Amino acid sequence: MDVPNRRVDVPGGTGRAVRVRAGERIRVIDVEGGQVGDVFAFASDGEHHSAAHTRTHTRRLFPAVGEQFLTDRRRPILTLVSDTSPGEHDMLVAACDPARYALLGAPEHRSCAANLREALAAVGHPHSGPTPQPINVFMRIPVGADGSLTWLPALSAAGDAITFRAELDAVVVVSSCPMDIVGINRGAPSPLVVEVFA
Ligand SMILES: [Zn+2]
Numbered sequence: 750m751d752v753p754n755r756r757v758d759v760p761g762g763t764g765r766a767v768r769v770r771a772g773e774r775i776r777v778i779d780v781e782g783g784q785v786g787d788v789f790a791f792a793s794d795g796e797h798h799s800a801a802h803t804r805t806h807t808r809r810l811f812p813a814v815g816e817q818f819l820t821d822r823r824r825p826i827l828t829l830v831s832d833t834s835p836g837e838h839d840m841l842v843a844a845c846d847p848a849r850y851a852l853l854g855a856p857e858h859r860s861c862a863a864n865l866r867e868a869l870a871a872v873g874h875p876h877s878g879p880t881p882q883p884i885n886v887f888m889r890i891p892v893g894a895d896g897s898l899t900w901l902p903a904l905s906a907a908g909d910a911i912t913f914r915a916e917l918d919a920v921v922v923v924s925s926c927p928m929d930i931v932g933i934n935r936g937a938p939s940p941l942v943v944e945v946f947a
Contacts, residue, residue: 753944759786762927762938764864766872769915769945774830777923778942779887782907783935785926787844787861787883790827791874792917796820798827800840800882810892812838812884817916821881825916834909839885841898845928846880853930864924874920885926886911888933900933 753776759765761784769775777786790798799821806823807816814832817825832838843849846862862880869876887909889901915921925941928934 751946753946755945757943759923759925759941759943761925761940762859764861764868764922764924765943766868766874766920766922767943767945768872768920770918771915772947774912774914774946775827775921776910776912776944776946777886778908778910778944779834779903779905780907780942781939782905782909783903784905784939784941785888785903785928785933786886786941787865787924787926788886788913789865789881789883789922789924790818790915791869791876791920791922792820792824792826795876795878796822796824797876797881798884800884804840811840818884818913820917826919827913827921828916829911830914831912832910834887834905834911837887837889837904838911839888839890840882841892842882842885842888842890844880844883844924845926850930855930858930859927861924861926864927865922868922868924869920872920883924888926900931902932902935
């Protein structure tokens with residue numbers, strides 16, 4: 750059994766950042782089950798994971814084990830190495846942000862976009878650009894035959910985990926999505942844990 754060299758608790762509805770070296774693995778654990786996590790990855794100089802560039806590279810809408818995630822400069826930054834969840838993860842939907850909650854009638858609500866800024870600032874990696882589109886782990890957004898999208902509750906069970914390998918030195922941010930208005934999480938936001946392995 751691998752022993753992590755770092756472990757970061759991500760309380761429900763909040764975000765945390767962890768600095769990783771190329772070659773390290775990052776495991777995101779859904780502690781109680783049914784919780785979506787927004788995952789962002791930044792290299793230096795503003796380079797970051799890009800869902801659009803990744804989909805172009807993998808020719809798929811959603812992540813699959815063995816596939817790489819590309820930056821906006823088309824360099825691999827993460828690889829999906831293992832997944833104990835049912836395997837549904839979204840890579841189409843924008844992070845929730847204050848404007849999204851304002852449209853839902855809750856302008857003061859916490860958001861993944863704000864969690865990202867706070868988490869990056871906490872490790873001294875300020876990001877002034879737009880919020881990158883995240884890897885929404887455990888999030889279920891099936892695509893209909895007519896191209897329509899459906900928001901469904903996460904199916905992940907307590908203890909389910911998805912593991913990435915860093916391909917570049919990076920800052921990885923994980924936000925426990927605070928969405929409790931649209932039913933993607935199971936009830937109130939619940940905690941995630943990030944473990945890093947050599
Ligand atoms: Zn969110």
